[in-house]
Amino acid sequence: MSGIFSIIGSALNAQDLRLGAISSNLANASSVAAPGEQPYRAHELVFQAQPVADGEGGNGGTDDLSGDSQLGVQVVATVQSNAPPTRKYDPGSPYADQAGYVTSSNVSPVDEMVNMIDSSNSYSASVAMLQQASRIDQQMISSFQVT
Template sequence: MSLFSIFNVAGSGMAAQSLRLNTVASNLANADSVASTPDGAYRSREPLFAAVKNQQDSGSNAVGEGVQVLGVTESQAAIPSRYEPGNPLADADGYVYSSNVNPVDELVNMISASRSYQNNVEVMNSTRQLMQKTLDLGK
């Protein structure tokens, strides 16, 4: 693996964690939303990632080349309902349906994504410093 491909791997990791942070922000923003039907309630979302692998020219060993976003899935967890007959969004039985977002899980996701993003930044900075020191040897 060349030093230049390290930038590709770390850069794709940063892009993936950025998407993960945006998804967490969207989930947290909608954590307290309510709807008049279970189908209209906000469902927690989570991105799906996969490692991108390329074959080496000289052998059959796969070399990692980064992260690919496969898509964003919605949680299939049950939608909680609350009895609030005075709520303007209440159905005929007086129930409103809230989102299935778990704020504690989302905060853990946010911390994990933030740390992963920071680690990828450190990889890029370390690689840059190594490249600079290598070039300085030629002076």
């Protein structure tokens, strides 16, 4: 059963990192760049299935004799969104370029809120799985107790 805890732990860690990136994006959603500078670009995480350790140091992440690895999730990179920055005509702004446009981040608050809900739901599902796995462990232990 320790393999399931490693898998769930990797999922919780990945969603925690994803929520951190989302909060950074939301904090910079309305940031603007001075003329000639690059605006803030939304950060996106890249997930990848990775073998997880079994927690006992024994079989290196295999859960049976066939050698099948237990796969968890790992954040392998953080990339910047390739969406174009937002440009708004505001010739009175000190951040306006020669044409009168202010360049701001490419963060879409609506998209980030959807991502936050998705990440929060994934986190909650992982916690529910962790609780269920723990209950199963407790039931197995109690079934071996002599009364």
